[in-house]
Amino acid sequence: MKPPKLHPSTSFVQLCKFALGKAADPQLVLLSADELEKAGDTDGARAIRDLVGTSMHSKSDATTVKSVVQLSGDELTRTSRIPVDRETSAPVASITVVKSLPTEGPVLSPKLAAGIESWVNEWHRAAELIEVGIEPARSCVLFGEPGTGKTQLALWLARQLELPVIVARLDGLMSSFLGTTSRNIGNLFDFANRHRALLVLDEFDAIAKLRDDPNEVGEIKRVVNTLLQKLDERAERGLTIGITNHPQLLDPAVWRRFELQIELPKPELGARVEIIGRYAEPLKFGDAQSKLLAVILEGASGAEIQDVVKSLKKSWILDSPTLSFAERLQTVISIHAARVSSEATGILNMPLRELARAFIERYAFNTVELGEVFGVNRTTISRWVS
Incomplete structure (x- = not known):
């Protein structure tokens, strides 16, 4: 004889919901859906499977946003209603x-x-x-x-x-x-x-x-x-x-x-070099280039360094590809005058040969480093500074 068709009541679905909320094994709850389907109640089976799917999705979401810090209170979302200033109607946060x-x-x-x-x-x-x-x-x-x-x-x-x-x-x-x-x-x-x-x-x-x-x-x-x-x-x-x-x-x-x-102090030399490397991406400055820029930007904040690096990246894209790093730096620093000391500005305004000598005398650069900065070989640098 064909078994009678079951018509699960709302209370039965609620019982499954309660079980899922109490961290019951969802596979056990799904067995109820299988039994209902065998009995001919496809609607009831579908309702329970949907319930399990929703529960598993919610638990997955909860896991991804679970906080390290255990605090009481409601969950904060983008749609949480922020209080406003009564006079201006502007949100306070x-x-x-x-x-x-x-x-x-x-x-x-x-x-x-x-x-x-x-x-x-x-x-x-x-x-x-x-x-x-x-x-x-x-x-x-x-x-x-x-x-x-x-x-x-x-x-x-x-x-x-x-x-x-x-x-x-x-x-x-x-x-x-x-x-x-x-x-x-x-x-x-x-x-x-x-x-x-x-x-x-x-x-x-x-x-x-x-x-x-x-x-x-x-x-x-x-x-x-x-x-x-x-x-x-x-x-x-x-x-x-x-x-x-x-x-x-x-x-x-x-x-x-x-x-x-x-x-949070202004960055020291090593930190300035690291900041330059971070914001230069996807470009990569040479070690001597990063060192020179970090020295020139002594006293600058991280945000100021980022602005100068951004201008240098623009120069690489928009200006002549034959320009050396030193020449690009001369141009860029001219539009970031407030971020550089007057001494450094004065040095960067020198002609290239005098500039090379100044980098040796003031910043202790060697001929190999200067070759990278000026885009020429060591022999040329030696001739400039002799």
Whole structure:
């Protein structure tokens, strides 16, 4: 006799859904679909197979975005509703999801890179610290001159921790109505505290000024106090990075709210060479060419070095292919005068033969290196400098 056709109720499908949610083996749930199909209930079987497929896809997605940092709160997505300034209707922050974060951080000195890595490691091994009653650091302030890679480092850190980022420029929270400024700060922190995310406070000095500044009025000081209160509240709930170009403007009480204080200096010679190599791609400068450019750009920030390298790459594409590196450098530096010392500018304005002698006397280049820089052989260089 043909078995009676089964008509599974909604409760049966819900039971399968519950089992999948409790991490049951999906193959066991699929057996139910097979039995239903054998019984003639193809619709019920299809519903259960679709349920298993959806569950497996969701678990796969959850695995790819699982954060290293275990924080409470809702998932932050591009569609999360960001609070806005009541006066201008402008959002008080922007959102960057993990997949959009940079995979490379700025070029740092070995010691600083090791220090940064130690903080990341705190969170990767947080369970070991918590076992002995120590919490990983939850806050950090990055300071240094413009172009030294502070924002890039903050976003790269979020990538290492697999956390999306809420970025707020604090100068954008300022309003001519001081009550609005305090409200913007409160709304921003309330939003951040509801989500699992890293909060990045850029242009931090816009609000966190010295409270004993005689030019500051009482209302501004109350705004600073609001910020301090919100930082205290967030210390128990999430990760926060402040960024400033003007550390001298920060209130001492603000400094105390950040467990870590990291200064990003302008790059030293070795770091400048590495930055040049990174941004020269897909071109490749010779060792002597990179060394010369790094020496010429002493005192430049990483961002400034990137701009000069970009101009050199354009020269290779647009200018005469017969130009030597030295000649290209003379042209490029003329349009980046503020990034080069007056001494270096004066040297680069010399005729080629005098320039070769200056590179030997001032920068200790040898004839082999100069041959690469000027695109001529050692004999020619020796004749120039004799």
